[in-house]
Each structure stands twice: as C-alpha cells, then as structure tokens.
Amino acid sequence: MTALRTPARQVALNRIPDALRDVWRACSSNEPGGNVSRALTINFIGIARAVDELELRAAVDKMHRRQPCRAFLILAQDGVQTMHAEVSGGARSHGQTREIVLEQIELRVPPAWFGNVPGLVRPLLVNDIPTHLYWATTWPQLPRHFDALLELSDHAVVDSGLFTVPAAELDALRVRQEAGRKLTDLTWLRLRPWRRALAEALERFPWQPAAPTSVTLRHAANTAAQASALLLGRWLEKRLLAAVFLEESGPGEQNQPDSVELRHGSTTVVATSNGRGQIQVKVETTEVCWLPFMVAASRGSAGDLLAAAIDMA
Amino acid sequence: MMAEVPSPAVANPLADELTGARHAKPCALVIFGATGDLTKRKLVPSLMGLAKDGLLPPGFQVVGFARRAWTDDSFRQELADGVRQFGRTDTPSAFEALRESFAFHQSDFDQPQGYAALRERLEQIDRHHDTKGNRIFYLATPPSAYSGILQNLAACGLSKEGDGRFARVIVEKPFGRDLATAVALNDQVRAAFHERQVFRIDHYLGKETVQNILALRFANGIFEPLWNEKFIDHVQITVAESIGVGSRGGYFEESGIIRDMIQNHLLQVLTLVAMEPPAALTADAVRDEKVKVLKAIRSLTPAEVAQATVRGQYARNFFGGEEARGYRDEDGVPADSTTETYAAVRLQIANWRWSGTPFFLRSGKRLPRRATEVAIQFKQPPHLLFEGGRPLQPNVLLLRIQPDEGVSLRFGSKVPGPDVRVRDVRMDFRYGSAFGGEHADAYERLLLDAMIGDSTLFARRDEVEEAWRIVDAIVAGWRRNDQRPEPYPAGTWGPERADALLGAGRTWRKP
Numbered sequence: 137m138t139a140l141r142t143p144a145r146q147v148a149l150n151r152i153p154d155a156l157r158d159v160w161r162a163c164s165s166n167e168p169g170g171n172v173s174r175a176l177t178i179n180f181i182g183i184a185r186a187v188d189e190l191e192l193r194a195a196v197d198k199m200h201r202r203q204p205c206r207a208f209l210i211l212a213q214d215g216v217q218t219m220h221a222e223v224s225g226g227a228r229s230h231g232q233t234r235e236i237v238l239e240q241i242e243l244r245v246p247p248a249w250f251g252n253v254p255g256l257v258r259p260l261l262v263n264d265i266p267t268h269l270y271w272a273t274t275w276p277q278l279p280r281h282f283d284a285l286l287e288l289s290d291h292a293v294v295d296s297g298l299f300t301v302p303a304a305e306l307d308a309l310r311v312r313q314e315a316g317r318k319l320t321d322l323t324w325l326r327l328r329p330w331r332r333a334l335a336e337a338l339e340r341f342p343w344q345p346a347a348p349t350s351v352t353l354r355h356a357a358n359t360a361a362q363a364s365a366l367l368l369g370r371w372l373e374k375r376l377l378a379a380v381f382l383e384e385s386g387p388g389e390q391n392q393p394d395s396v397e398l399r400h401g402s403t404t405v406v407a408t409s410n411g412r413g414q415i416q417v418k419v420e421t422t423e424v425c426w427l428p429f430m431v432a433a434s435r436g437s438a439g440d441l442l443a444a445a446i447d448m449a
Numbered sequence: 450m451m452a453e454v455p456s457p458a459v460a461n462p463l464a465d466e467l468t469g470a471r472h473a474k475p476c477a478l479v480i481f482g483a484t485g486d487l488t489k490r491k492l493v494p495s496l497m498g499l500a501k502d503g504l505l506p507p508g509f510q511v512v513g514f515a516r517r518a519w520t521d522d523s524f525r526q527e528l529a530d531g532v533r534q535f536g537r538t539d540t541p542s543a544f545e546a547l548r549e550s551f552a553f554h555q556s557d558f559d560q561p562q563g564y565a566a567l568r569e570r571l572e573q574i575d576r577h578h579d580t581k582g583n584r585i586f587y588l589a590t591p592p593s594a595y596s597g598i599l600q601n602l603a604a605c606g607l608s609k610e611g612d613g614r615f616a617r618v619i620v621e622k623p624f625g626r627d628l629a630t631a632v633a634l635n636d637q638v639r640a641a642f643h644e645r646q647v648f649r650i651d652h653y654l655g656k657e658t659v660q661n662i663l664a665l666r667f668a669n670g671i672f673e674p675l676w677n678e679k680f681i682d683h684v685q686i687t688v689a690e691s692i693g694v695g696s697r698g699g700y701f702e703e704s705g706i707i708r709d710m711i712q713n714h715l716l717q718v719l720t721l722v723a724m725e726p727p728a729a730l731t732a733d734a735v736r737d738e739k740v741k742v743l744k745a746i747r748s749l750t751p752a753e754v755a756q757a758t759v760r761g762q763y764a765r766n767f768f769g770g771e772e773a774r775g776y777r778d779e780d781g782v783p784a785d786s787t788t789e790t791y792a793a794v795r796l797q798i799a800n801w802r803w804s805g806t807p808f809f810l811r812s813g814k815r816l817p818r819r820a821t822e823v824a825i826q827f828k829q830p831p832h833l834l835f836e837g838g839r840p841l842q843p844n845v846l847l848l849r850i851q852p853d854e855g856v857s858l859r860f861g862s863k864v865p866g867p868d869v870r871v872r873d874v875r876m877d878f879r880y881g882s883a884f885g886g887e888h889a890d891a892y893e894r895l896l897l898d899a900m901i902g903d904s905t906l907f908a909r910r911d912e913v914e915e916a917w918r919i920v921d922a923i924v925a926g927w928r929r930n931d932q933r934p935e936p937y938p939a940g941t942w943g944p945e946r947a948d949a950l951l952g953a954g955r956t957w958r959k960p
C-alpha cells in the first residue's frame with residue numbers, strides 16, 4: 137500500500153466542488169483496469185489560530201490515517217482581508233485500485249468573516265457520514281461561533297488545556313454537555329492513567345464512606361496544568377465526596393498534575409508523575425505500606441487522542 | 450469512653466475506571482520455552498504492543514524458563530532484538546521502559562528443583578511487585594514437553610487458585626495429533642488445572658477479521674435473515690499459502706495440512722460462520738454454540754471420504770519467477786512421502802439452519818497467492834428475467850480475513866445503455882480504509898484476554914476433541930481407501946479433481 141498526496145491548489149470559494157472533482161481525477165490511476173474509490177468515513181472540521189497551523193496539521197495527519205475524511209482546516213488569521221480556500225487530496229493505492237482517504241479544504245479566515253464559515257461548510261459536508269468538530273484553540277470570545285459549528289456536528293472535541301481562563305470556560309463547556317451536546321475534552325482523556333492509577337490504589341484498602349477524605353492536587357503554574365487539575369479535582373470531589381485543594385507547584389511546562397495526595401481516614405495515597413512518562417503510586421495504611429506501583433502516563437499526541445476521541449464517539 | 454464504631458466499608462468507589470475498559474489484574478507471566486522462536490517473534494513483541502497501549506497491569510513481570518545457560522541480561526538483549534525486528538511502532542521504547550521486568554530462570558523442564566526455585570522466585574515477585582499470587586503459565590514449548598511441565602506445576606502447588614489468586618495456563622497448538630492424543634493431553638491438563646484455568650490458543654481467533662464474523666452476523670439486521678439453507682447455496686472457506694514448507698519439512702511430514710490447518714483454523718472459522726446466535730457474548734455461551742456446530746457434522750465413512758475429500762501434494766514447477774521445489778524435494782521430506790500439502794473437504798452440517806448447504810474447506814501450500822477468506826455464495830433468484838433467462842453470476846458475500854482485510858458483496862447491476870444487460874459489481878469495505886492505522890497482532894488480544902480471564906476466543910476441550918473426531922474420520926478414510934495425495938504443480942490452485950468436489954454449476958473461487 138502506498139500513499140499519494142495531490143498538491144494544494146488555491147481556489148475561489150464558489151469553485152471548491154470543482155476543485156474536489158479535480159482531486160479525484162488526479163488520484164485516479166492511469167493504468168488500464170485501474171479504478172478509484174472514495175473511502176471517507178467522517179467529515180472533520182478543525183479550527184485553530186493560524187499560528188498553531190502546524191499542530192493542527194500534525195493532528196489531522198495522524199487522525200486521517202485512522203479515519204479517512206473530508207477535512208475542513210479552518211485557520212483564524214489576522215491581517216487578511218478575505219477568506220481564502222485551498223484544496224488538496226490524499227489517496228492510498230493497492231495494486232491498481234486507488235482509494236481517496238483525504239479531501240482537504242483549507243480555509244484562512246479573517247476574524248470578521250468567521251460568522252460565514254458555517255454557511256460555507258454546510259453544503260460541502262458529505263452526507264450520511266458523521267461530522268466531528270475539533271476546536272483546537274482557546275475558548276471563543278464569541279461563543280456563538282463555536283455554537284454554530286457545534287450545530288453542524290454530531291460530536292465535538294475540545295482541549296481545555298488550551299483554555300485561557302480554565303475555571304470559567306470549563307463551566308461553559310459543562311453547560312453544553314448538560315444540554316445534551318456530545319463533547320470530548322482531550323485533557324480529560326490525558327487524565328485517564330491518573331484516574332486508573334487512583335482506582336487501582338483504592339483496591340488496596342477498604343473504603344469507609346464516613347471517613348473524612350481530602351485530596352491535594354499539585355500542578356505547574358500554567359493554564360493547561362490548571363485545567364487538568366481542575367477536571368481531576370472536580371471528578372474526585374464528586375466521586376469520593378472529598379474536600380479538594382489545588383496548589384501550584386511553581387513554573388513548569390507539564391500539562392498534567394504533578395501529584396495527587398489523597399487522605400482517607402488514616403490511609404494515604406500519593407500518586408506522583410516521575411517526569412519520565414510514569415505515574416508512581418504509593419499507598420500507606422496504619423498497618424501496611426505497599427511497594428509503589430507504576431502506571432504509564434498518557435504519551436499520546438493530540439492526533440492520537442483526537443483519533444481515540446473520534447473512535448469512542 | 451465508647452469505642453469508635455467504624456462504618457461498614459463499601460466497594461472501591463472508582464472501580465468503574467478499572468472495569469469499564471479491559472484492564473488486567475496485576476500478575477506474573479511465566480513463559481516455558483522462553484529462548485524459543487515463538488517467544489522472540491510473537492509473545493514479547495505482543496506484550497510490548499500491550500505495554501505501548503497502556504494495557505499491561507501495574508507491576509507486570511515476566512519470568513522466562515528454558516534450558517540454555519542464559520542470564521537475565523542476555524535474555525533481555527535477545528528479547529530487545531526480537532521486539533526491534535518483529536514489534537509494532539514504538540514497542541522498542543516500551544521494552545526499554547520495562548526491561549527490568551523480564552527475568553530468566555534456567556532449568557530443565559523435567560527437574561522438580563527448577564519448579565521449587567520458580568515458586569520462590571514468584572513469591573518474591575509477589576512481595577516486590579504486588580502481583581498478588583496471580584500467575585499465567587505459557588507453554589511455548591514442543592508439545593512433548595507439556596506433560597512434564599504440567600505435572601511439575603501441579604506437584605509444587607503452582608496450579609492452585611484460591612483467596613482471589615488466579616493461576617492460568619496457555620497452551621499452544623497443536624493440541625494433539627488425533628482424538629486419542631488430544632484426549633490424553635486434555636487429561637494431563639485436567640489433572641493439573643480446571644478447564645476454566647485453561648486457555649488453548651488458536652491465533653486465528655485473535656484476528657480482528659475473524660472476530661468481525663460475529664459482529665457482521667449479529668450486530669446487523671440485514672444478514673441473519675438470509676443466513677441459512679433457504680438463501681445460501683454453499684460456503685467456501687479457503688486458507689491458501691503461496692510458500693512451501695521451507696525448513697519445517699520434518700514437522701510438516703508428521704502432520705499434513707489437515708492436522709496443521711483444517712483441524713484448527715478452518716474448523717474454528719466454520720463454527721463462527723455457522724453457529725446460532727449465542728444468548729450472550731460470554732465465553733461459555735459462545736463456545737456452547739460453536740460446539741453444537743461441530744457436533745452436527747457427522748463423521749464421514751470411508752466411502753464418503755472418497756467422494757467428499759481431495760488430497761494433493763505440490764510438485765516442482767516454475768512459479769513466482771523461479772523453479773519451485775516439489776514437496777518431496779524439500780529438506781526433511783522423504784522422496785516417497787504421502788503427506789498432503791493440500792486438502793479440500795465437503796462438510797455437511799446436519800441441523801435445521803444448514804441442512805442441504807455444503808461447506809467446502811480447502812487449504813494448501815504453494816498455491817498461487819496467500820489468502821484467507823470465507824465466501825458465502827447465495828442461491829440464484831427463483832425466476833431469471835435477465836440475459837434471456839441464463840443464470841447470472843450468483844451473489845457472493847466475501848469475508849476477507851487476510852490480506853486486504855474486509856468485506857465485499859458481489860451483485861449484478863445494469864450496464865448503462867439501451868440494452869438490458871447485467872454485469873457484476875462489487876460493494877467493498879476495507880478494514881485498512883475504514884479503520885486505518887496499525888492493528889494489534891492477534892497474540893496481543895489473546896494475551897490480554899488470558900490476563901483478564903476471558904476465554905471466549907480460546908478453544909474449549911470439547912471443541913478441540915470434536916474437531917479431531919471429524920478430522921480423524923477423514924484420515925482413517927484416506928488410510929482405508931489408500932487415497933494418496935494427487936500431485937499439483939506448485940503455484941496452481943490444487944489438484945483438478947477438487948473442482949468435481951463442488952458439484953455441478955459451482956466453481957472454486959480464485960482469491
């Protein structure tokens with residue numbers, strides 16, 4: 137199996153369907169008996185600021201290998217006067233058969249034009265397959281832009297690690313989830329090994345609902361780590377009825393908690409990131425001190441997590 | 450002063466994090482035959498695939514048991530090489546992170562002291578890594594070693610479960626070479642372990658596409674109503690290999706294709722295609738239904754064997770750009786060998802659903818292509834309107850297991866134009882396209898299932914024995930009829946007589 141990419145071509149906004157047909161032509165095999173088919177399984181709408189273009193491209197690249205898609209890459213760009221579109225495609229070839237696995241429409245959108253994006257995208261969505269939105273940027277200053285795209289989609293993925301005011305913006309997200317929107321937060325997926333490590337620790341001693349429980353979460357002083365700690369803290373608060381305290385540990389790049397210290401009666405659980413991709417968990421009761429165990433921390437890139445989020449949706 | 454009364458303890462309030470996904474409990478894995486080919490090529494690369502996906506339990510440890518004078522270090526080095534050569538992307542770094550979790554235990558399988566020392570080592574692992582006395586023993590050895598290992602494990606108490614601890618044994622194929630040896634082997638296994646502790650690996654069942662047979666049948670409403678003798682003319686199950694026996698001539702000479710492939714992989718696939726819907730997707734519910742299928746296949750009499758089977762042996766031929774050796778010229782094969790490298794068999798499942806729909810199984814070496822597939826061929830419509838009443842190509846639902854994994858449906862469609870002409874077209878689903886990316890190896894799935902304790906995808910004792918009953922009758926018929934393999938040129942689809950097996954109007958597919 138070999139992969140093939142067609143070069144990106146700038147097109148007028150009203151010529152996008154023609155450009156897509158050109159992509160199919162470019163992908164078709166010239167060999168006699170060869171044929172081309174489309175293997176798209178989803179529509180994908182990815183939004184990022186133009187400065188984060190590379191990250192979005194890398195994520196889409198990872199994702200489309202698992203989920204062949206018609207992808208709209210929407211890059212919010214200051215300093216341009218009008219919306220620009222570029223169309224390209226990707227195919228795989230098996231012998232004489234070519235299969236189109238990516239139809240990419242890239243749009244560079246000045247802020248003033250953002251309201252027009254849903255109207256442009258809607259008629260271009262392939263029908264009868266699900267649409268996934270990936271909001272790979274800060275929480276929108278004008279939430280109606282987010283909501284309009286949410287309206288087009290069956291499922292949306294956000295990364296609260298990119299939010300600028302995590303506490304308030306996580307609340308805004310929760311409001312939409314409670315209203316029945318299917319939303320996945322990549323930061324929540326990154327916390328999966330932490331959740332599992334703590335669940336594993338709780339297997340080692342009996343849980344007494346009446347015993348006082350408190351949790352201290354330490355995290356680096358950055359908004360991504362703060363969002364992560366908030367999500368984990370809120371979850372523990374709800375599930376363990378625990379008093380939760382968040383503490384900043386100082387400057388740092390990490391986007392996951394540094395440590396979680398859980399006290400339940402006379403038992404202490406300490407889960408610490410060892411900085412080498414592992415979470416070390418120690419459990420100590422008045423009678424026993426267990427040997428620490430390790431759980432692999434999430435190492436998935438945004439693209440891996442995005443593909444997983446879409447799989448699970 | 451009154452003593453404080455503790456409130457009653459409740460179950461782990463976060464337990465759903467452990468059960469929602471498929472997580473295994475902490476355990477140690479002992480591999481018997483750890484210096485062998487299977488360990489290096491498959492087992493450890495697959496364990497690292499699980500590690501990379503975060504699916505190994507915390508504290509997981511491996512002890513390799515073999516005779517050679519290796520050290521922990523040389524063992525780890527060998528495994529690292531294996532993972533580099535045979536593992537999926539990123540598995541070498543997963544191995545580096547877990548390198549210390551692999552230890553080597555040198556002993557002969559027949560030495561009881563070796564097991565006493567193993568036991569001590571496992572107890573130490575429990576203390577240091579909190580593996581809680583949970584153990585899995587993997588018999589990656591020649592079958593002749595099984596009985597000694599099983600007896601020794603039982604004698605030193607390692608096969609016992611209790612106090613929430615599990616002890617499981619994974620047995621590699623072949624499970625015997627006929628019904629009698631399979632029963633004897635199963636008895637030996639039974640003397641040491643309960644059936645629920647036993648995991649007999651048939652790696653075909655770990656393949657996604659094989660599991661998809663159940664999903665296709667029972668997760669969709671459209672196939673099951675047609676899945677019976679009223680609509681299905683016949684079923685062809687093919688496992689074709691383009692390679693010859695290579696260096697395995699000596700081993701193959703003892704088994705032949707019927708024991709090596711049909712008794713296990715092809716009959717396993719047949720049961721999945723033919724079984725009734727199970728009440729639930731639990732291990733015993735699924736396996737009960739599979740066994741019922743095998744039970745409904747009557748043992749063939751020698752006269753029926755002569756009619757319903759074809760044996761072949763590949764002969765020298767120019768194939769794939771070179772002169773391919775004949776089977777009898779292969780190393781380790783006698784010049785007058787009568788072992789079959791090809792077999793085709795017609796089986797009838799005597800039950801309400803399948804009565805009258807034959808299942809054709811064929812497998813061979815040195816066939817034109819490597820391909821594994823199940824072709825469900827539908828009956829012709831009752832009244833032929835098109836092409837002047839001439840029968841058109843029948844509809845075929847094709848389950849491609851490897852390569853090019855997927856499902857396709859062949860049906861007739863009108864050729865555009867003024868005439869009414871019908872041509873075959875294919876509706877195609879490819880795994881690689883719909884679910885791109887890298888898939889876990891069959892062994893990954895099966896190792897994880899054994900750690901979790903889910904035996905759905907492992908062969909149960911009665912399944913193995915029923916399959917041997919069917920195969921034994923065929924082998925006995927061949928012997929009685931003096932039915933020798935017919936030569937076929939390497940790189941062709943087997944002996945010509947195989948065509949006659951299908952009956953009028955049917956042809957073998959050329960995958």
Ligand SMILES: NC(=O)c1ccc[n+]([C@@H]2O[C@H](COP(=O)([O-])OP(=O)(O)OC[C@H]3O[C@@H](n4cnc5c(N)ncnc54)[C@H](OP(=O)(O)O)[C@@H]3O)[C@@H](O)[C@H]2O)c1
Binds near residue numbers: 481486487589
């Ligand atoms: N290889 C495959 O891809 C494959 C695929 C499917 C099934 N299988 C099955 O898996 C099993 C193992 O196959 P394999 O190819 O890995 O075999 P192998 O390469 O021949 O390895 C045999 C192993 O058993 C050990 N051994 C043999 N006798 C021993 C004794 N008396 N005491 C201690 N250790 C002893 C050897 O250790 P020393 O070398 O240290 O003596 C070696 O580690 C077989 O049942 C085979 O049919 C293999």
